[in-house]
Amino acid sequence: MKKIQDRPVFLGGTPVLAKPLPPIHVVDREEIAAITRVINRGPLSGFAGVHSERFFGGEEVRAFEAEFSKKFKVKHAVSFNSATTALHGAIVALGIGPGDEVIVPPYTMSASATAVLMNGAIPIFADIDERTFCIDPKSVEKRITKYTKAVMAVNLLGQGADFAALLPLAKKHKLAIIEDNAQSPGATWRGKPLGTVGDIGVFSLNVHKAIQTGEGGILVTNNPIYALRAQLCRNHGEAVVDDMTDYDAGPIFGSNYRMTEVVAAMARVQLRRLDFLTKKRVALAARLTKALAQIPGLTPPFVHSGNTHVIHRYAIRVDEKKLGISRDRLVEAMAAEGFSMSRGYVKPIYLLKLFQERKAFNRTGFPFEKNTYYKGNPDYSKGLCPVTERMFEKEFTFTDVCQYPYTARHTDLFVAALKKIIAYKHELA
Numbered sequence: 187m188k189k190i191q192d193r194p195v196f197l198g199g200t201p202v203l204a205k206p207l208p209p210i211h212v213v214d215r216e217e218i219a220a221i222t223r224v225i226n227r228g229p230l231s232g233f234a235g236v237h238s239e240r241f242f243g244g245e246e247v248r249a250f251e252a253e254f255s256k257k258f259k260v261k262h263a264v265s266f267n268s269a270t271t272a273l274h275g276a277i278v279a280l281g282i283g284p285g286d287e288v289i290v291p292p293y294t295m296s297a298s299a300t301a302v303l304m305n306g307a308i309p310i311f312a313d314i315d316e317r318t319f320c321i322d323p324k325s326v327e328k329r330i331t332k333y334t335k336a337v338m339a340v341n342l343l344g345q346g347a348d349f350a351a352l353l354p355l356a357k358k359h360k361l362a363i364i365e366d367n368a369q370s371p372g373a374t375w376r377g378k379p380l381g382t383v384g385d386i387g388v389f390s391l392n393v394h395k396a397i398q399t400g401e402g403g404i405l406v407t408n409n410p411i412y413a414l415r416a417q418l419c420r421n422h423g424e425a426v427v428d429d430m431t432d433y434d435a436g437p438i439f440g441s442n443y444r445m446t447e448v449v450a451a452m453a454r455v456q457l458r459r460l461d462f463l464t465k466k467r468v469a470l471a472a473r474l475t476k477a478l479a480q481i482p483g484l485t486p487p488f489v490h491s492g493n494t495h496v497i498h499r500y501a502i503r504v505d506e507k508k509l510g511i512s513r514d515r516l517v518e519a520m521a522a523e524g525f526s527m528s529r530g531y532v533k534p535i536y537l538l539k540l541f542q543e544r545k546a547f548n549r550t551g552f553p554f555e556k557n558t559y560y561k562g563n564p565d566y567s568k569g570l571c572p573v574t575e576r577m578f579e580k581e582f583t584f585t586d587v588c589q590y591p592y593t594a595r596h597t598d599l600f601v602a603a604l605k606k607i608i609a610y611k612h613e614l615a
Contacts, residue, residue, distance in 0.1 A: 195522035202603040203524025220451040235422040237429035246450035262413035269390035269403035271443035273301035278419040279412040285559030291321040292534040313571035317488040323351035336362040341370035344498040369498040470588040483509025499584040523603035530578040536566040
């Protein structure tokens, strides 16, 4: 007879974890020292919104951008106060606006799509690959119209999209590729750092990311015009171009998307820790993947050919028939054992009220409705991206158990909790 502690919590047993997992926090003495140095020395921001050397930021900001460029082997890095504003900077840099479409995946943070809207352009949603959860090139090709100007490839959860198919497709149709690389710094495609494969890449320094400063972002490109337009977008460009006698890169107006010196100082330290943190995650993920091979119905992360995977989050696909229990019941039971897992990822973006009602700018229909610049008719109906909807509703989940400072002990306990639940799946179901 099985002991009571071997039973799931939902059936009267005791949890695998007596205490919740400790919070993920990767800020240490070196970051504190860097922040303190800037606070004591000043200034807290080195930017000025006029045509001068200070237009490009202070000492820490420019040092961080230089170090980021070197790390990722790219010519230009432009810091921002978030990855969201950096994505908007990418749209501005490419000259995308009213009358234009950008193809994006719907299984990503809403900012991937709203950055397009911020410049009056239209997001068009293409479905995802069920193995990588990144945008599917076959779906992209079906969505291309005469209005399409770019494809946004979101490198989700630690690896890249299928660039072997996306790059020639973009070349054929003369489209730019923007990489939303918020979740995959350090990953590569055919040896090239993700974020530098397309025309423009964007990285995030949000608290949940591998390099984190609370909030922050950075845009990278090898194109000097794109870099300059991004800098103008970041720092009130309309107030500067009149004094730039050699500027000839199109109309521009900007905002205050600037990074502070304090954030940049912390980011420089975090950047140096990226390889260490990545190595820790990848090692734990390999251990977990080996253990999951013994559990039919659970598929560990797939790594696309040519990619390396840095495991931003450890994604699992659930086959409810093979597993014998639904994803949602599994997630509930695991939470009771002390291990939080996601119920899907995010709601498909096109199903958000913003897109269902087609109201982005007050109560007008702009830019969705036909206007002077746009005669298209974007589709945001349910069923548009069936793979995305299936992942959200039934199959996708992820765990943070491979994140530093967690250890092999935590991943082993995670597997123990899974096995306990599956042993009683008929009673739990």
